[in-house]
Amino acid sequence: MNKSNGGKQRCQKDTIIPNTNPSPEFRGKVQKMTTETGEQKGLQQTLEERGFNVNRKRAKCAPVCPWENDDCCMARILSKQDDFTNQVSMLETLIKEAGHECIFLPKFHSELNPIEMYWGWVKYRYRQVQKKIFEDAKQAARAALNSCPVDVIRRFINRSWRFMDAYRVPLSGKAAAWAVRKQKGHRTISQSAMMHLDAIVHPT
Ligand SMILES: [Zn+2]
Incomplete structure (x- = not known):
């Protein structure tokens, strides 16, 4: 306005x-x-x-x-x-x-957004390529965007799910990051990882 x-x-x-x-x-x-x-x-x-x-x-x-x-x-x-x-x-x-749903993720929380990880993946590969003219850059961008394998994208989505899971507990940012690292490959953070963390955060 x-x-x-x-x-x-x-x-x-x-x-x-x-x-x-x-x-x-x-x-x-x-x-x-x-x-x-x-x-x-x-x-x-x-x-x-x-x-x-x-x-x-x-x-x-x-x-x-x-x-x-x-x-x-x-x-x-x-x-x-x-x-x-x-x-x-x-x-x-x-x-x-x-006819679609539109869900907004919390601002400044890129770890909850799989597309941010995908961007990161794509940018890293894009930078590896030599580019002399703008056309090269355009081609490199398209190639990088198309080269991310589906299983890698699935891993990004899994990682975001684990962060959501950790925040739901609710863990703080640092503890969530730790739990997510500890739990590679699972969609949710396991009970045992949580108990482990609990022992670190609240030692008896
Ligand atoms: Zn102002």
Whole structure:
């Protein structure tokens, strides 16, 4: 979204101002995201209609500010409003409309995502290949992407399952990594590995 109304910006759906809105008088009200003249509403008007005073705020931080920030810029304030936080993305909508499930893995936990291991595998092999021109690079990328054997991919998936299993116990990051290493080849972490770990973590 831009700071001002109109111009080039993405179409936002009309929304209902959530019950957590700081100014109670706006809670539960429908908020149109287009103006009466048919322009897309910008950040400023959207926030002002919710009772925020954003006179001295910038539109967005550059570089982009961390999610933990509350009110450094208009974009961050709006992204923290419950209706925007819980907004379903275009990608998710597209996937669901095609009849698929869309599951998000926790951020910053690449060990839960087999595709990260696959990327790693592919990148390592891609780097081994001599590339003189861009066409070589494209070919090398395709070749590396296609060369990962199915049983290796299965091992990546297994590894992620073991991490999920360990976190469910719940083990901390380090303990989970240890348990996963100890349990090569099984989808779940065995009882005996858990007891072993328990003895290390809580010595009697
Ligand atoms: Zn910011």
